[in-house]
Amino acid sequence: MIIVVSGPGGVGKGTIVDRLVSRDSGLWLSRSWTTRDQRPGEPADAYVFATSEAFERRITDGGFIEWTEFLGNYYGTPVPDLDDVDGRDVVLEIELDGAQQVKERFPDSVLIFLLPPTREEQERRLRGRGDPNDKVLARLRKAEAEEPLGRRIADHVLVNDDLDRTVDDMLAVIEGERAVRSSG
Numbered sequence: 001m002i003i004v005v006s007g008p009g010g011v012g013k014g015t016i017v018d019r020l021v022s023r024d025s026g027l028w029l030s031r032s033w034t035t036r037d038q039r040p041g042e043p044a045d046a047y048v049f050a051t052s053e054a055f056e057r058r059i060t061d062g063g064f065i066e067w068t069e070f071l072g073n074y075y076g077t078p079v080p081d082l083d084d085v086d087g088r089d090v091v092l093e094i095e096l097d098g099a100q101q102v103k104e105r106f107p108d109s110v111l112i113f114l115l116p117p118t119r120e121e122q123e124r125r126l127r128g129r130g131d132p133n134d135k136v137l138a139r140l141r142k143a144e145a146e147e148p149l150g151r152r153i154a155d156h157v158l159v160n161d162d163l164d165r166t167v168d169d170m171l172a173v174i175e176g177e178r179a180v181r182s183s184g
């Protein structure tokens with residue numbers, strides 16, 4: 001099963017998927033490629049940090065299951081190595097354009113769309129990452145523009161107003177999807 005976790009920047013996707021995979025040993029978190037610079041304090045393994053040339057070469061080689069350009073940088077999900085996945089369910093933490101591509105390519109995938117409790121809270125989280133003001137504003141605008149599409153194509157919509165509860169709810173959603181698949 002492919003579980004796609006999407007939602008606007010500042011909604012807490014990264015923290016949530018880290019907790020998900022640490023609580024459910026049947027989940028495997030994909031590591032994306034990006035051409036953006038590593039943020040101060042960001043772990044070196046948060047992404048594969050690539051040059052545009054390396055990224056474009058991998059596109060040509062068919063090495064991504066989806067990729068997109070997001071606010072001036074490339075982001076993409078590499079085709080997973082099945083030995084690494086080892087029979088687990090695959091978790092992708094990606095933005096909405098990529099999520100839409102995955103749903104089209106793998107209609108059985110499960111798209112969970114996360115929303116922030118309020119725009120103010122989302123802005124506070126985005127600013128807390130130390131991004132420059134213009135980037136924060138661009139992400140907020142994009143979030144607002146994309147929300148209707150996200151709600152429409154999602155299989156499940158969750159509001160992240162309490163981290164522990166959101167993670168519990170997502171684990172319940174995943175268990176439910178597993179049950180549907182094993183019975184059908």
Ligand code: 5GP
Pocket residue numbers: 007008009013032033036066067068070075076077078093094095096097098099
């Ligand atoms: P950030 O620069 O804040 O780490 O990520 C920007 C956005 O790109 C986030 O919404 C994040 O979920 C998304 N993203 C991360 N990896 C991928 C990927 O492989 N593909 C796509 N389409 N989006 C990604």
